[in-house]
Amino acid sequence: MGERTRIINRVKAILAWLGIRSFNPKLRRVVECLDALRTPDGVPLPPNTVDELRRDMTRLAMIREKIKAIEEARLARLEQAPVTGPHAMVRLIASVIGIGVETADMLVQEVLSRNLRDRRAVARYAGLTGAPDESGSKRWEKGLAKAGNARVRRGLIQLAWRFLRFQNDSALAQWFRARTDGPSGSRKTKMIVALARKLLIALWRMVTIGDIPAGVALRQPA
Numbered sequence: 001m002g003e004r005t006r007i008i009n010r011v012k013a014i015l016a017w018l019g020i021r022s023f024n025p026k027l028r029r030v031v032e033c034l035d036a037l038r039t040p041d042g043v044p045l046p047p048n049t050v051d052e053l054r055r056d057m058t059r060l061a062m063i064r065e066k067i068k069a070i071e072e073a074r075l076a077r078l079e080q081a082p083v084t085g086p087h088a089m090v091r092l093i094a095s096v097i098g099i100g101v102e103t104a105d106m107l108v109q110e111v112l113s114r115n116l117r118d119r120r121a122v123a124r125y126a127g128l129t130g131a132p133d134e135s136g137s138k139r140w141e142k143g144l145a146k147a148g149n150a151r152v153r154r155g156l157i158q159l160a161w162r163f164l165r166f167q168n169d170s171a172l173a174q175w176f177r178a179r180t181d182g183p184s185g186s187r188k189t190k191m192i193v194a195l196a197r198k199l200l201i202a203l204w205r206m207v208t209i210g211d212i213p214a215g216v217a218l219r220q221p222a
Contacts, residue, residue, distance in 0.1 A: 004063045007056050014049065031057045067100075074101040086113045089207040096203075097217045098166025103159055110152045111200070112207050119201045127153040128197040153196075160196040171214035172198055 011025040019040045024030070034053055037045050045053075075094065086108050093104035093112070116122045123129050127148020164173050176195045180188045202213040212218070 004060060004067070007060050007063070011053060011056050011060075014053065018045065018049070025057065025060065031061075071101045074105075089113060092207055093203055095218045096167075097219055098162050099159065103155060106155055107152070107200075107203065108207070110149055112204055116204075119204065122201055122204045123197045125149060125152075126156060126197075126200055128156065128193060128200065156196040156200055157192060160192050160199055163195070163199055167216055170216045172202065172216075174215070 008025050011023075015021070015023050015037075020037060023033075023037065027033075031054055034045070034050050034057070037050075039045070075091075089108045089112055090101065090104045093099055093107060094101045111122065111126055114125070116125060120129075125148060127150060129148070163170075164176060167173050172195060175198070176191060180191050199213075202211075202216075205211040206213065
């Protein structure tokens with residue numbers, strides 16, 4: 001996972017230096033698009049740069065396939081695991097399209113398998129509650145509280161962005177879009193935290209009472 005992020009960031013940095021910011025290295029067929037890339041002045045990329053990017057994209061594809069194979073193997077093992085307890089929770093969370101086994105396992109081990117009394121406790125444990133201002137009232141504009149599990153918080157915010165791509169028709173995605181219509185990036189950055197909180201609570205309800213979030217698409221059993 002770390003190497004994949006480093007490669008993506010390096011590719012973006014190289015292209016940004018050339019004035020290209022719209023290229024998405026996460027797309028499946030990016031290697032075929034490299035020769036057609038142009039700078040804002042219409043100049044082709046230097047051959048050495050294209051070769052470097054092609055090597056990075058090839059390596060990225062290999063990492064992606066390796067991660068896919070690992071997740072498929074873990075899913076196969078989960079199918080043989082007990083039908084109750086943490087393994088069953090991981091299997092259920094991983095059935096949501098857009099959530100991989102690694103993310104599901106992290107959420108279950110760090111949060112969802114714990115005996116947390118209500119949704120406020122769930123959000124507080126993950127560090128997805130607002131920091132109090134001087135009057136004691138909680139406001140998102142004051143930022144996130146420092147308490148909570150930082151690893152879970154980072155993972156959930158990343159998951160929230162991914163959830164918007166894979167679960168575009170879900171009620172949660174519609175809730176987010178209704179509050180972020182317009183070009184304001186700062187508004188989306190603030191609201192993604194609120195979405196992450198809602199998503200975590202929805203997943204907690206899913207594993208505790210079997211309540212599937214409205215409009216969420218699930219993977220079909222193999």
